[in-house]
Amino acid sequence: MTTPSSNGHPAAxxxxxxxxxxDAGPTGNExxxxxxxxxxxxxxHRAGGTDLTQPKRRKRRKGGGGWGSGNREAAMVxxxxxxxxxxxxxxxxxxxxxxxxxxxxxxxxxxxTSSVLGALAEFTDRPTLARNAEYVAGAAALxxxxxxxDDLGRPERFLxxxxxxxxxxxxxxxxxILSPFSAFTSAAAGFRLLELAPLLKLGTKVLPFLPALARxxxxxxxxxxxxxxxxxxxxxxYTAVLLSNTAAPSWHExxxxxxxxxxxxxxxxxxxxxxxxxxxxxxxxSRKTALTGVALELFMINxxxxxxxxxxxxYHEGKAGTLMRAxxxxxxxxxxxxxxxxxxxxxxxxxxxxxxxxxxxxxxxVFEAGIASTKDPKYIVIPQKERxxxxxxxxxxxxxxxxxxxx
Amino acid sequence: MTTVSSASPSxxxxxxxxxxxxxLPDVSADAGYEEDHPSRVGFFTDTSVCIGCKACxxxxxxxxxxxxxxxxxxxxQMGMSGMSYDNTGQLGANSWRHVSFIEQSRSVDxxxxxxxxxxxxxxxxxxxxxxxxxxxxxxxxxxAQTSVLNAEALSEFDPQTSVxxxxxxxxxxxLMSSDVCKHCTHAGCLDVCPTGALFRxxxxxxxxxxxxxxxxxxxxxxxxxxxxxxxxxDGRAFKCTMCYDRLTDGLQPxxxxxxxxxxxxxxxxxxxxxxxxxxxxxxxxxxVETARLYGRDESDGVGGxxxxxxxLDEPEVYGLPPDPIVTxxxxxxxxxxxxxxxxxxxxxxxxxxxxxxx
Numbered sequence: 126m127t128t129p130s131s132n133g134h135p136a137a138x139x140x141x142x143x144x145x146x147x148d149a150g151p152t153g154n155e156x157x158x159x160x161x162x163x164x165x166x167x168x169x170h171r172a173g174g175t176d177l178t179q180p181k182r183r184k185r186r187k188g189g190g191g192w193g194s195g196n197r198e199a200a201m202v203x204x205x206x207x208x209x210x211x212x213x214x215x216x217x218x219x220x221x222x223x224x225x226x227x228x229x230x231x232x233x234x235x236x237x238t239s240s241v242l243g244a245l246a247e248f249t250d251r252p253t254l255a256r257n258a259e260y261v262a263g264a265a266a267l268x269x270x271x272x273x274x275d276d277l278g279r280p281e282r283f284l285x286x287x288x289x290x291x292x293x294x295x296x297x298x299x300x301x302i303l304s305p306f307s308a309f310t311s312a313a314a315g316f317r318l319l320e321l322a323p324l325l326k327l328g329t330k331v332l333p334f335l336p337a338l339a340r341x342x343x344x345x346x347x348x349x350x351x352x353x354x355x356x357x358x359x360x361x362x363y364t365a366v367l368l369s370n371t372a373a374p375s376w377h378e379x380x381x382x383x384x385x386x387x388x389x390x391x392x393x394x395x396x397x398x399x400x401x402x403x404x405x406x407x408x409x410x411s412r413k414t415a416l417t418g419v420a421l422e423l424f425m426i427n428x429x430x431x432x433x434x435x436x437x438x439x440y441h442e443g444k445a446g447t448l449m450r451a452x453x454x455x456x457x458x459x460x461x462x463x464x465x466x467x468x469x470x471x472x473x474x475x476x477x478x479x480x481x482x483x484x485x486x487x488x489x490x491v492f493e494a495g496i497a498s499t500k501d502p503k504y505i506v507i508p509q510k511e512r513x514x515x516x517x518x519x520x521x522x523x524x525x526x527x528x529x530x531x532x
Numbered sequence: 533m534t535t536v537s538s539a540s541p542s543x544x545x546x547x548x549x550x551x552x553x554x555x556l557p558d559v560s561a562d563a564g565y566e567e568d569h570p571s572r573v574g575f576f577t578d579t580s581v582c583i584g585c586k587a588c589x590x591x592x593x594x595x596x597x598x599x600x601x602x603x604x605x606x607x608x609q610m611g612m613s614g615m616s617y618d619n620t621g622q623l624g625a626n627s628w629r630h631v632s633f634i635e636q637s638r639s640v641d642x643x644x645x646x647x648x649x650x651x652x653x654x655x656x657x658x659x660x661x662x663x664x665x666x667x668x669x670x671x672x673x674x675x676a677q678t679s680v681l682n683a684e685a686l687s688e689f690d691p692q693t694s695v696x697x698x699x700x701x702x703x704x705x706x707l708m709s710s711d712v713c714k715h716c717t718h719a720g721c722l723d724v725c726p727t728g729a730l731f732r733x734x735x736x737x738x739x740x741x742x743x744x745x746x747x748x749x750x751x752x753x754x755x756x757x758x759x760x761x762x763x764x765x766d767g768r769a770f771k772c773t774m775c776y777d778r779l780t781d782g783l784q785p786x787x788x789x790x791x792x793x794x795x796x797x798x799x800x801x802x803x804x805x806x807x808x809x810x811x812x813x814x815x816x817x818x819x820v821e822t823a824r825l826y827g828r829d830e831s832d833g834v835g836g837x838x839x840x841x842x843x844l845d846e847p848e849v850y851g852l853p854p855d856p857i858v859t860x861x862x863x864x865x866x867x868x869x870x871x872x873x874x875x876x877x878x879x880x881x882x883x884x885x886x887x888x889x890x
Contacts, residue, residue, distance in 0.1 A: 167822050169845060172637040172704060210632060210851030211615045213622065216758040220749035241881040249885050278747015278767025282727075285746045289728040292867075293552070293860050296750050297726035358874030365873070366866045370724060370859050371753035377859055380866045388873035392880060413884035421876070506848045509855035 171208070207510065209502035216372045218499045222276050223492065229272040230364045230488040231394060233303075234387060235481070236265035237361030238395025238418075240310055242410060244354035247347050251407040256317060258399045258411075259350055262357070263314025266307035273303065295366040306360045309353035316346035361391035368495060374505055375498035376491075378436040385425040386491070392418025393456060394484035397463070401477025405468050412467045415480055419460040422487065423453070429491075435507055439494040448490030456483030553861040555830040556717050563732035572736030573779065574838035575788065575796055576804040577710055578811060579850075580823065582795040584708035588629045589620060591790035595775065599763075601626040607764050622851075623711055625763035628772035629787050632850050634707040709850045710787070710796055713738070713759045713772035714827055715838030718858040721751035721760050721771075729769075736801070736838060737774040745769055756834065756856035774838075801838060808842060820844070826852060833857030 209215075243258030274283045286300040318324050319335065320342055329335045365387040369380035376383070396415025400408045430440045430449070440449055459479030466472025498504040556562055560569045592598065602611030603621030613619050616633040623630045719738045722730045729744035730751060740751075740760075747767040751760045760771040775785035783789070788798035797804060808825055815823040826847050827840035833856050847854045 168638040169636040169705065169822075170638065171849075172635040208846060208849050210634070210849065211613075213851055214758065215848075215851060215853050216756065217624075217752045217761055219753040220762045221753070238877055238881065241878055245882060245885050276748070278749065278762050278769075279745070282744075282746035285727040285729070285744055286748075288744070289726075291723075291726065291728070293723040293863060294726045294750065295863075295866075296724065296748060300726060354878075358877040359870070361877055362870040362873035366863070366870045369866050370863055371750075372720060372756040372758075372856075372859055373753060377862070380862050381869045384866065384869040384873040385876070388877050392877055410881065410884040414881050417880045417884070421880075502848070502851075505853050509853055510848075513855045 171211075207503055207506045209506060212502065214500050215502050215505040216374075216499050218496055219371065219373060220278075223496075224489065225272045225276050227489040227492040228485070229269050229276070230368075230387070230492070231390075231485045232265040232269045232272070233364050234361040234391025234484065234488075235394040235398055236262045236269060236306070236310060237357040237359075238391045238414065239265065239399055240306070240313075240350070240353040240357035240360075242395060242399055242414065243313070244347075244350040244357075246407070246410070247350055249410075251410075254399060254403045254407040254411065255350070257402040258395075259310070259313045259317055259346075261395070261398055261402070262310040262353060266303075266310040266353075266360075269303060270307050295363060295370050299363045299367060302356055302359045302363055306353060306356035309349045309356065313346050313349035313353055316342045316349065320346075358388075361395075362388050368491065371495070373495040373499045374508060375433075375436045375439045376495035378433050378508070379429045382425050382428050382432075383491070386422055386429060386487070389418045389420070389422025389425060390484045390487045393422055393459070393480045394418075397459060397477035397480030397484070399477075400463065400467065401474045401481075403473075405470060405473055408467075408473060411477075412463055412473075415463055415477070416460055419456055419480070422456065426453070426487070436498065436504060439497040439504070440490070443493070443497055445490050445493035445497055448486045448493060452483045452486035452490055454483075455479045455486060459483055552723075552863065553718050553833065553858055554835055556835050559717055559732060559736045560734055565734050569734040572801045572838065573774070573799065574715065574736075574801040574804055574840070575712060575774070575785070575798055576808050576840060576842070577712070578795050578797065578808070578842045579707065579709040580811075580815065580820075580842055580844055581793045582631070582708040582710060583793055584617065584631055584633055584706065585792060586620075586631050587790040587792060588710050588787035588796055589627065589631060591786040592629045592772075593627075595778070595786035596628065596773070598626045598628065598770075605761065623713070623757075623759045623771075624761040625766075625770040628712065628770075630711045632707075632709050632711060634845070634849055635704065636707060636845075637702050637704050640701050640703050707844055707849065709841065709843065710791075711850070711852070712787070712839050713774075714757055714834070714840070715772075715774060716858065717830070717835030717837065718860065719834070720754035720756055720858045720860060721769075723858065723860040723863075724750045724754040726750060733776055733779075735774070735776075735779055737776065737779075738838075739773045739776050740769055740771060742768060742770075754859050756853055756858065805840075808840065811842060815842075833861065 239258040240262040243255050243262055246252075246255035246258055274280045277283060286297065287304065289297065290301060291297040319328055319339075325335060325339065362384045365383040366380075368376045369383050371377060379386075392414050396411045396413075396418055400411035400415060403411060426449075430437055439445055456479070459476045459482070462472050462476030462479060467476055559572060561567070599607055600610060601607050601624070602609035603613035603619050604611070605622065605624045605626065607626065611619070613621050616635060618631065618633045620627050620630045715737045719730070719732075722732060722738050726748060727744050727746055729741045729746070730738060731741060733739050745768040747762055747769065749762050749769065751769050752762055760769050762769050775783070775787075778785060784798045788796045797807070799807075805828060808828060812823055812825055822844055824843055825840060826843050827834075827837035830836035835858070841850075841852075843850060843852075
C-alpha cells in the first residue's frame with residue numbers, strides 16, 4: 126500500500142510521517158512544519174491508504190450539501206491535514222425541520238419589528254401604518270406559534286415548554302417571549318378586527334355582550350400593541366441565540382454577530398412588508414427602518430462570512446452559499462428600490478417584497494450553513510485542534526513570562 | 533416535585549463561579565440534592581484492553597430494549613457500514629454504546645531479529661530468560677498471556693500487531709473503543725432542555741425523562757459529542773441513562789457488567805480517576821507514549837466528564853471531538869448581543885418616526 130505523505134522513515138515521532146493526510150491534493154509532500162495540526166502518534170495511520178479516510182465526495186450536484194461538499198475552488202481556507210473516524214460527522218445534525226424553522230426565524234423577525242412599528246404608529250397619527258403593522262405582527266406571530274409547535278417531535282406536549290423557566294435554554298426563554306408576544310399581537314389584531322362592523326356582528330352572535338364593550342376596544346388595542354412591542358425586539362433576536370447556543374460549529378462560532386444579523390434582517394423584513402402594504406404618505410418610518418436594517422445586516426453578515434476562517438466556509442458553499450448570495454442580491458436590490466422609488470406605490474411594493482424575500486433567504490442560508498458545518502468532521506476537528514495549539518502556545522508564553530519575572 | 537434537579541447549575545447555589553463551565557466538585561449538590569446524596573458515579577473505558585466484542589452494545593440494547601437501526605441510524609434497517617467491523621456506526625437514540633474499530637498500519641524500517649512468523653521475536657525474548665528449556669513455545673504463550681496488559685503487548689508483541697517483510701514492512705494494529713454518553717459536568721443537553729425533561733440524577737448522571745420530553749430536539753444540536761438523538765418514529769430524544777434503573781437498585785450498568793475484559797469500569801468517579809491515572813502512568817512507563825486520558829481533565833470545556841476514556845491515539849481518530857466545549861459557556865455573551873440587537877430594533881424604529889413627515 127502506498128501512503129502519499131509517509132516515506133517510511135523510522136523517526137516515528139515525526140508528526141508528518143503518519144500519512145493521515147485527508148486531502149493530499151497536488152501538494153501532498155509538504156515540508157516538515159507545514160501541518161502542525163496532526164500530532165505524532167507513533168506513525169500510525171488508518172490502514173488502506175488515504176482514500177478510505179477521505180469522506181466520500183459526491184459529484185457536486187446543484188445545491189447539493191453533504192460530506193465536505195461544495196466548491197473546492199471557492200474554499201477560503203486551504204484544506205489542512207486532520208484525521209477523523211472514517212470521515213463520519215462528530216456532532217449530530219440538528220433535527221429541526223426545514224423550511225419550518227428558517228421560516229419561523231423570518232416570521233419572528235418580521236413580527237417583532239412590525240409590532241414596534243405598529244405601537245409607535247398608533248401614537249403618531251398614522252392609522253393605516255398602525256393597522257397594517259398590527260395585522261402583520263399578529264398574523265406572523267400566530268404563524269410562528271404554529272411552526273414552532275409543528276417542529277416538535279411530540280406537538281401535543283407543547284405546553285411542557287412552560288413547565289420550567291431556564292435562562293440557560295434559549296428555547297425556554299424564547300417560549301416565554303413568544304407566548305406573551307403572540308398573545309398581545311393577536312389581541313391587538315383581534316381588537317382591530319372587531320372594530321370592523323361585519324365582524325363585530327358575527328362576534329356578537331357568539332358573545333352577545335360585545336357591542337357593550339365596543340367603546341373599550343381602541344384602548345385595549347393600544348394597550349395590547351404597546352405590550353406586544355415590549356416583546357418585539359427580543360422576539361426578533363432571541364432566535365439567533367437559539368441557533369448559536371448549539372454545538373453546530375458555524376453557528377456557535379458567530380455567536381456575538383448573529384443576533385445583529387437577525388436584528389438587521391428583521392428590520393428589513395418588518396419595514397419592507399409594512400412599507401409594501403401602506404400608502405407612501407404614512408410609510409416613512411417603515412422605509413427608514415428597512416434601510417437601516419439592510420445596512421446593519423450587510424455589515425454584520427460580512428463579518429460572519431469572512432471573519433472566521435474555516436468556519437465561515439459553510440456560508441459560501443453549497444446550498445447555503447447559493448441562498449446567502451441570492452439573499453444579498455434581493456436585499457441590495459430591495460434597498461435600492463426603497464431608497465430611490467420608495468415614495469412611489471409600485472417602488473414600495475417591489476422594494477418591500479424583495480426585502481422580505483432577502484430576509485427569508487438570509488435565514489435559510491444561515492440555517493443551511495450551520496447544518497452543513499455539522500456534516501463534515503473537519504469543521505469540528507481543525508478549529509478545535511487550532512484552539513488547543515493556541516492554548517498550549519499561550520501557556521508556554523505565560524510560563525516564560527513567569528520565569529522571567531522570577532529572575 | 534423536584535424542579536430543582538431539572539434546573540441547570542447556573543441557577544442554583546450561592547457560588548457564582550463555574551456555573552456554566554469549569555470544574556464543579558459536586559454536581560449533584562449543585563443540582564439541588566441534599567448533602568447525603570450518593571457520590572458521583574461514572575465509567576472509565578480503558579480502550580487499551582478492549583477486544584471489540586460488542587458485549588456492551590448487546591447488553592445495553594437488551595436491557596434498555598432499544599430498537600434496531602443501521603449504521604446511519606435508520607430505524608428497522610439492518611445495514612452494513614461497509615467501512616470496518618463497525619456496523620453500529622454511531623451513538624444515537626437507539627445505540628447507547630458504540631464500539632468503534634480503527635484498523636491502522638505503519639511503515640517499519642527497523643532491523644528485525646528474524647524474518648518470518650509474527651511473534652518470532654517472542655521466542656528470543658523467552659530464551660533470554662531461559663525459563664523453560666523443554667517447551668519454549670509454551671513459555672512464550674505464557675509470557676504473551678501474562679503480558680497482555682503491559683505496554684509491550686500493545687506496541688510490539690500484541691497478537692494483533694503483525695510485521696510483514698524485513699525492512700520497510702508494514703505493521704497493522706486495531707484500535708477499539710466503546711463510546712458512550714459522557715455524562716458531562718456541564719452538560720449542554722441539560723442546559724438547553726426547555727422542558728426540564730433532562731435532569732441531573734442523584735448519582736451525578738444526566739437522564740431524559742420520557743414522559744416530559746416533547747421532542748424539540750434542542751439537546752441534539754447542543755451535544756458537543758453527538759451523543760443524544762431523536763428517535764424518528766417516537767419523536768422524543770433518547771440517550772444513555774447509565775442504567776439509572778439498575779443504579780437505584782444497587783446494580784452496575786449493563787454494559788460494564790457484560791464487559792469481559794474490564795475495559796468498561798464502573799464506579800465512583802474519583803476512584804475511577806485515580807485508577808485511570810495509575811493505569812496511564814503504567815502504560816507511559818512501559819513506553820506507550822501515545823496513551824492519553826480523554827475527558828479526565830476537569831478544567832476542560834465541559835468541566836470534565838462522568839464517562840472518560842484511555843485512548844491510544846488522538847481523540848478524533850475515534851470520532852471524538854478533540855477539544856469539546858459546552859456551548860452554554862458563551863451564552864452570557866450571546867444574550868448580551870441579543871439584548872443589544874433587540875434594543876437596536878426599538879431604537880431604530882423609534883428614531884425612524886422622528887424628523888419630517890414622509
